[in-house]
Amino acid sequence: MGKTILFDVDGVLLSEHRYFDASALTVWELIHSENYLGLQSDRFHTDVTESEVGDLRAEVFQEDEVLYLIKSKGINANWDMVYLTFSFQLIRLLAQLNEVKPKYVEKVFQDMTLDRQALQEIGGELYKAGIEPDYKTFVPVMKDVEAMRGELLTHLNQIAYEMTGIETMAFTRNSALWELGRETFQEWYVGEDLTEKSIGRPPYQQGKGGFVHIETPLATMEELDNLFTKLKDDGYTLGIGTGRPALETVEPLENLGILSYFDRNRMATASDVLEAEKKYGDKAPLAKPNPFTYMFAWLGRSSIEEALDYSFTEEEKDSVIIVGDSLADGLAAQSLGCHFVAVLTGLSGQKARKEFEQNDQHTIIDNIKDLHKVL
Structure with a gap:
């Protein structure tokens, strides 16, 4: 044989550091770009320098402690890392919004498809309520979660329940939100010239040079x-x-x-x-x-x-x-x-x-x- x-x-x-750079930029874009949640939108731009990429990755992934934790739980795919990190932030933001608009948050978790249009709407509600992101919250909460590997992604539903008291099945591996994270990651990694070849559509956001050429x-x-x-x-x-x-x-x-x-x-x-x-x-x-x-x-x-x-x-x-x-x-x-x-x-x-x-x-x-x- x-x-x-x-x-x-x-x-x-x-x-793999370029992949982690692209993952951090993806989470950052989903939170700050007006194409998505649009929180603190004046922070977002695509012409990021090497120094800015390092600073943003350090902020989003907390000096890579977020990445260490995710990988220690058996998750290795960057698309899953993006989904887990962003979804957690979205849940935390909605948990704060739940204190002032509980009916709306219940609608989000139980009735809405979390696609790009939904994120823009949610971002508008978060902006009106003065709620802002906080990347420091991921590790303290997730380090005590016993779920491993793929179960960690669906465990987001349990985290949403624990933070809001609202039952939901909004977070799944094959959801519109997971796909949105995947496509946004691909825009950053391959760059705007190869985006359509990679995911079958032009980029939503122009100006991304891509990391694939500098491996x-x-x-x-x-x-x-x-x-x-x-x-x-x-x-x-x-x-x-x-x-x-x-x-x-x-x-x-x-x-x-x-x-x-x-x-x-x-x-x-x-x-x-x-x-x-x-x-x-x-x-x-x-x-x-x-x-x-x-x-x-x-x-x-x-x-x-x-x-x-x-x-x-x-x-x-x-x-x-x-x-x-x-x-x-x-x-x-x-x-x-x-x-x-x-x-x-x-x-x-x-x-x-x-x-x-x-x-x-x-x-x-x-x-x-x-x-x-x-x-």
Whole structure:
């Protein structure tokens, strides 16, 4: 049986910091742009400098403490991070509005579809009531929540109830609000020139240059070339299992000159996850730590149905290695029963070692360039 290595991209091959920058800017836009809530709208603009991006990320994600917390709970997809962070802020804002307009907030939670038009209307009510955002509130509340992984997204409904006393099912993984966050994130990440190619419509907000063109590899190109050449010579088939959409996976790897090392039939992305969730909504969420991404890649993208139902034989388990930087990747590998190599170039850096070890993931390397040594 052939041997296969499936790589995550962010935090393994490419730096994930640009993705977190785009996530922070997305939450910031949803709160401050007049296209959405429009609170303190004079703060919003698209021609952000590198310094401003750093400051905004530090504010929105509280010096990345928000990101550390979300990732520790097994959520690794940036779209889910955006949804969780923004939805929490929206609930907190509506909880304050509930003190003066309880009937309106009940209508929001029980009767309204939280789309762009609804956010603009809600923003108007918040503005009239003088209610402003506060990014410091996320960690103190969410750190004590026991829900993990995909359950954390629907737990937002419970948080809404605890803050307002109003029962709601407004917050789900496949909601209009989740989709709005995804599309807004894509505008920031790919830029206005590629937005329509990415999400099928022109950008709502002009002036975004995009981060996809300025990706940073986590090893030198010579080190990556040497690694992939050795692995191919040793008989490994190389594939990808990433939370990035297809466009943001193929473009940077091709620009860096390393796309050709990977079997294109064994590259699964967030685009495949979205397609699968649309087809099988009852199975959602299928993003990592759900093992669907890696199984779909290993099966050569043959069939969504097969990837949802397939189980490795003992021989197959021993032939597959997943390389990732996050707890979500490790949990996916554990679900499949295959080997896992943890790389310490993700958000948490060396701090992640303890988390991996606590989850019985002991094959750990400092950088992807060291992979061949542990194989």
